[in-house]
Amino acid sequence: MKFRAKVVDVACIDRFIRVLTTIAKMTHLCVLRITEDKMFFILNDNVCKGNIWCEVTASNFFDEFNMEGVSSDANEIYLEVTPDDLVRAAKTAQFAKSLKIKLTKKLSPCLTFFVELCSVSGHSRNVNHDVPVNVIPKRLWDDFQEPTIPDFDVSINMPSLKFLKNVVERMKNIGSYLELSANQNGDMTLKVESQMATVSTHFKSLQVQYFDDEPSVSTRNKDEMFGAKIDIKRFQTFFSGLQLNPQKIICNIVDNRLVHFLLLQEDLSLQYSMPIVQQ
Structure with a gap:
């Protein structure tokens, strides 16, 4: 299971931070679903917080977007994430030369944000942030599908x-x-x-x-x-x-x-x- 994405355009970095911030305002915990060409932020909580389904097309944000799912017949990744933590990590890249996000294994699974910053001297400085995540097993994926909506009045x-x-x-x-x-x-x-x-x-x-x-x-x-x-x-x-x-x-x-x-x-x-x- 692998995931790596990179963005170098400042405007795209800013838009991605805005997406994360919007999700963070709506919920403290959600599921990040990663497919070959998209990212989804999902919350299914009919009773208390409602249902969130945010669909992001990767090519509109990232210059590189590569992933390998849990298996060849289930080429997806589901991660439980804390949006506030993602926002704090991403905001350090607001004026960065590049932002890279990678699924890593430290003491526990993490989404690591690699931020390349410019310094006054013109040399690059690198800042890394590890955001802990929980990998959701395949047997639970059906709980995080797009909600079925009845016909509207x-x-x-x-x-x-x-x-x-x-x-x-x-x-x-x-x-x-x-x-x-x-x-x-x-x-x-x-x-x-x-x-x-x-x-x-x-x-x-x-x-x-x-x-x-x-x-x-x-x-x-x-x-x-x-x-x-x-x-x-x-x-x-x-x-x-x-x-x-x-x-x-x-x-x-x-x-x-x-x-x-x-x-x-x-x-x-x-x-x-x-x-x-x-x-």
């Missing part, structure tokens, strides 16, 4: 991320839970309640998404709202922690069952299924 593009952050920042001071709902006309409502007040923010004319494999919605009442209640602090932490600049954030809702976010960016995609509060 509505899929809608989220409003401006900056504006959304400001709204939720104010709402979290009113109540603990946020009711998020939308319809096929492109309307979205964020509502928070307390004993003293009920505050709602309404968005109009948002783009509704349709997927080829979903049932026809032509017979539905397009004014019907579908929604679910979620923890407002978790919602706020997710959006305030995003270090990415996605071209599009799609909110998919299964009424009173699921709130699923899909972030699309040129070089990666991120899915997050947020736990709901049962009514």
Whole structure:
């Protein structure tokens, strides 16, 4: 089992750090799945933290990307990692000449970050960081596959991320839970309640998404709202922690069952299924 990746472009190093930082804001522990051409950051925790599925195309970040899996018929690697540790190691490479990541065996398995830095004298300096990881055996791999998502009642593009952050920042001071709902006309409502007040923010004319494999919605009442209640602090932490600049954030809702976010960016995609509060 071997893994080695190298990146020399400063902009790519910065984007990779942003990916790691975003994952670290969402969870303290996750699984890193490595295939021949991709990396996946995975969390399956339906009850407490929700499901995370972040897919990174290696060629968009790394100049070199080589791996050998556990066997010829299972050419993949699954590692349990602490994202905060990865961020701390990677941040030393923000202005580096190169960053190399390699799976090594020290006292325990590690992802070792080899950072080549420039000094004032013009000579290179090398800094190494060993990040301990746990190798997940093949018999447990089925626990970390892409989550199966039911048919959505509505899929809608989220409003401006900056504006959304400001709204939720104010709402979290009113109540603990946020009711998020939308319809096929492109309307979205964020509502928070307390004993003293009920505050709602309404968005109009948002783009509704349709997927080829979903049932026809032509017979539905397009004014019907579908929604679910979620923890407002978790919602706020997710959006305030995003270090990415996605071209599009799609909110998919299964009424009173699921709130699923899909972030699309040129070089990666991120899915997050947020736990709901049962009514």
